[in-house]
Amino acid sequence: MLRQAAFTGEGKLLKGGLHCHTTRSDGKLSPEETIRYHGQMGYDFLALTDHRNYNFNNYAPESGVLLIPGMEVDGSFQDGGIHCLHTVCIGPEQGKGNGFAQDESPASVRLTEGYKSFQPLIDEIRQKGNLAFYCHPEWSATPTREFESIQGYFGMEIWNSGCAIENGLDTNAAYWDEILMQGKRWWGVAVDDGHAKEHHGKGYVMVKAEKNVPSILSALESGAFYSSCGPEIYDFYVEDGVAHVRCSPVQEIAFRYGRWPCPRVVAEDQPLTHLEYKLPQPFDYVRVTLVDGQGRRAWSNPIFLKDEA
Ligand SMILES: [Zn+2]
Numbered sequence: 001m002l003r004q005a006a007f008t009g010e011g012k013l014l015k016g017g018l019h020c021h022t023t024r025s026d027g028k029l030s031p032e033e034t035i036r037y038h039g040q041m042g043y044d045f046l047a048l049t050d051h052r053n054y055n056f057n058n059y060a061p062e063s064g065v066l067l068i069p070g071m072e073v074d075g076s077f078q079d080g081g082i083h084c085l086h087t088v089c090i091g092p093e094q095g096k097g098n099g100f101a102q103d104e105s106p107a108s109v110r111l112t113e114g115y116k117s118f119q120p121l122i123d124e125i126r127q128k129g130n131l132a133f134y135c136h137p138e139w140s141a142t143p144t145r146e147f148e149s150i151q152g153y154f155g156m157e158i159w160n161s162g163c164a165i166e167n168g169l170d171t172n173a174a175y176w177d178e179i180l181m182q183g184k185r186w187w188g189v190a191v192d193d194g195h196a197k198e199h200h201g202k203g204y205v206m207v208k209a210e211k212n213v214p215s216i217l218s219a220l221e222s223g224a225f226y227s228s229c230g231p232e233i234y235d236f237y238v239e240d241g242v243a244h245v246r247c248s249p250v251q252e253i254a255f256r257y258g259r260w261p262c263p264r265v266v267a268e269d270q271p272l273t274h275l276e277y278k279l280p281q282p283f284d285y286v287r288v289t290l291v292d293g294q295g296r297r298a299w300s301n302p303i304f305l306k307d308e309a
């Protein structure tokens, strides 16, 4: 049996936000307001990832929200318009293996040699003890062939509330299957990229971890989480070639492995709370997507089917 890592072991999943902005860059709310608002929404942890402005500070510790250190960095192609590579980095606490300083501000990269010009910054992020994930591929107007070769990402955004609300972009795992079908093990991350109050609290990760920074970073890196805009996933595993999912009541469940035939099951009289599906042939991976009655999605991370001994 192969069980997705978010659903192994004991303990609850933690709700977290991995990408948002405050008045430390171009966000509308102050750091204090942003953290407090997430506390009110039941978040366990949050990273303030202001543009090119590294942050360790928890500006509202009384909120009960654990602060994950981080920032967002970027590079722009030289062909005019919006065409860029953005990346969120998150890392350990200050003095515990994180090579960045408070307010450290790497320059925006000029991508004169395409993605290759961005690789040194990702390498620096990794050398400084941080994890990195690739941001809003659709909004950046940067197709897979331009970012797939960057080394060092543990994941990519599959939902971005700001892009979804403002532009109708980055709403359902753009390009993720293309990456996965090539055998790259990038995990899918839902974020808000919240710049204003109405963006916050719409897309988040649910992580199987203890409520401390090292445990959360380790769980993210190993894929022990799922992403959601509302629905809850309780279990997801494959046994004897049959995929099983258990979840909060939803209207739609679809298993995905990158190509036809992907089964999509829609609720009839009653909402769906589980589904079993015999996988039609030995695909490399399977993941599951749910849609609830309000149209909100949740996405599991993939189970890699060739891992079964
Ligand atoms: Zn961005």
Ligand SMILES: [Zn+2]
Binding pocket: 019, 020, 021, 072, 193
């Ligand atoms: Zn952002």
